[in-house]
Amino acid sequence: MNEAERIGAMGRAEERKARQRGGRRAASKPRRSSGEDGKSLIRRLFTWKKILGTFFGLCLLGMGSFIVLYMMIDIPEGNPEAELQSNVYKYSDGSVMTRTGERNREIVDLAKVPKEVQRTFVAAENKTFYKDSGVDLKGTARGVLNTLSGKGAQGGSTITQQYVKNFYLSQDQTVTRKLKELVISLKLDREKPKDYILAGYINTSYYGRGAYGIQAAAQAYYRVDAEDLTVEQGAYLAALLQAPNQYDWAIASDTGKKMVQERWNYVLDNMVEQEWLDRTERQGMKFQEPEAPKTAAGMEGQIGYLVEAANHSLQQRLVAQGAAEDMDQADALVDLGGYTVTLNIDKKKQVELEKAVKAKLTSKLDPEKRDVDADVQAGAVSVDPKTGGVVAMYGGVDYVKHYMNNATRDDYQPASTFKPVILAAAVEQDAETQDGVPITANTIYDGTSERPVMDGDQKVGFAPPNEDDKSYGDVTVQEAMNKSVNSVFAQMGIDVGMSEVMKVADDLGMDTEGMQAVPAQTLGSMGASPLEMAGIYATLDNHGKKVTPAVVKSVEHKDRRIEFPEPIGEQVISREAADTVTSVLTGVVDDGTARASVRENPLRDGQQVAGKTGTSDDNKSAWFSGFTPELVTSVGLFGEDDKAPHPQVPMYKAGGVPRVNGGGFPAEIWAAYTFGVMDDVTKFDLETKQGNAVKPTKSPSAPESPTQSPTQEETTEAPPASDDPTTEAPPVSDDPTTEAPPSSDPTTESPSSSPSTEPPPTGGESTDPEVPGFPGGDWEQ
The missing domain is CATH 1.10.3810.10 (Biosynthetic peptidoglycan transglycosylase-like)
Known part of the structure; x- marks a missing residue:
């Protein structure tokens, strides 16, 4: 192919391509700017299809994640x-006493x-x-x-x-x-x-x-x-x-x-x-404004003692019911909270008991004037003998200052307040003297001080002195109780049998575990609490049916049921034995060691009262446990050194009196409280042919002035009937509830002239004979 033909062929080829492109030659494309390139990219990335797809994808992812979470997360344990x-602790009427715990929640x-x-x-x-x-x-x-x-x-x-x-x-x-x-x-x-x-x-x-x-x-x-x-x-x-x-x-x-x-x-x-x-x-509804905030009651004052006593009772029941293995575990359960504890404490009686202690004791103590006044501790428990409920309790001056509860402590001797237990055992067992004479309120005993106690022809090595080493000669059991003659009840304990005496003590409510049945126990040388003594005397008041003092009335908890035993139990001694002791104990008030504080109290208003004083070895404790038909109260004073480790100490000259006797401050507290809460005057319903249903051995003295000094109050206790002890029983009335009305004339013999009102011998305990098994003398009158 010549050159002309080759060029012609190329022209024709170009023409065919042009026709294929629409009849004209393709022009070169212009270069785009960077902005146009970005917009094109966004349009390509965020089309509506992609956005919708992404949304559904996220939804599916969220749902999947939630399903995973739902499967993985369980309902946890509570916070x-x-x-x-x-x-929550409440009084017997349902009013709130206090709350304890980290959260105020119930x-x-x-x-x-x-x-x-x-x-x-x-x-x-x-x-x-x-x-x-x-x-x-x-x-x-x-x-x-x-x-x-x-x-x-x-x-x-x-x-x-x-x-x-x-x-x-x-x-x-x-x-x-x-x-x-x-x-x-x-x-x-x-x-x-x-x-x-x-x-x-x-x-x-x-x-x-x-x-x-x-x-x-x-x-x-x-x-x-x-x-x-x-x-x-x-x-x-x-x-x-x-x-x-x-x-x-x-x-x-x-x-x-x-x-x-x-x-x-x-x-x-x-x-x-x-x-x-x-x-x-x-x-018709109106907005009711709430009450003003009230300061939450804490543990100060008596509240702490009451809560402590209630918790102890609750813990004992948790152990008894098997909810806890021991008291420590029970304590932990109580600490978890959720308990509503209603106590038997009567709000009015509680207030009156606190007032009585303040009026008759703490207001008269002045540690700045007398160091011994700082060593005096008081405890008291009051019980309803019909229900067994503890209606009032005094544990000490203030729980946040003195943590030991004096109402429940059992480390001090109850002294002569134990003597009624010996008489109860004698009557219950139909016991006889060494001469075979039945023991009754009128039985004659030799009240010579330091007379050796005899078991048949054998001396038992125990010859306790009477208060101030005073001898009474032949006295009746009644007079021996009135004058709290130690030598008589020491011999009576041997006549009855000390094992029998301790058994009756246990039956009446004393914790005798570990106690030895030795003659020294006749002087109340064991330990006992006001709570225990109140229970013993409540059982006597309840005609021999067991009374176990109950601090707690009821307990509620959302997860467990707590049941408490009935405070009133079975007959533990015969009614005649209990009523005989009650009758004899009226003599302590009407013609004995509690006469000045109780019998002649102007608030008494003819109310019948039975009770017993007690003053322990070396004046380390002093008691009065007494009762009416409706209320039993035991008051104890304890000498406790206010400096650690707080050993027991004498209370001589505390409150400005030579010796703190049971017939002094304790009996005065008892009378102020009992007669202050008393409603109607009541009489004992006693089934007994013996007891204090006789005229007092002396005409009662005129009521004492309420403004008398503490020393006068302490030294006006009953003198003996005469300088010569009574040698024969006085006549007994057929009506054991008969009382001799107080004489309107004062006695011709001043109580202060009685030899029983002399201060105690210096050193107290050092005057006691060294007698095996005898820790010291009971200085009680």
């Missing part, structure tokens, strides 16, 4: 702090909260509570977003979610906690009934004033139990949960008061809307 409760069953009050919380917080699934998705989502944006605790939640936060989780504002709250709430709503959740909510919420739970709140704001709340009161407590401090009426600003009233109205209006409250009834 231990949310379960902390206080123990969990109550929902059934104890009125239905209308339950609904106030639902109306306030979550109207759909009974229908929803336990969560508020919108509120939760809003809460999560607020948390992420740093706005804090904002956003609504259901009652279920709030309960989960209170009981299972914490108050932390984190996304993790909120997600857990959501999952647990859903699960809890599926597994538990609504009432369970509502009960948990109102029992764990904080209401202000240190009150956790509806029961504590009801007491804090309205002084009532949750079961006694009205709808108006419940609406306030429900409104309060939104802002406890801001809405507390006692400290709220005017704005706060206005806001809480608006919320109160909101709650009640919601109840009408839900048809839980009648509209007419709603219109």
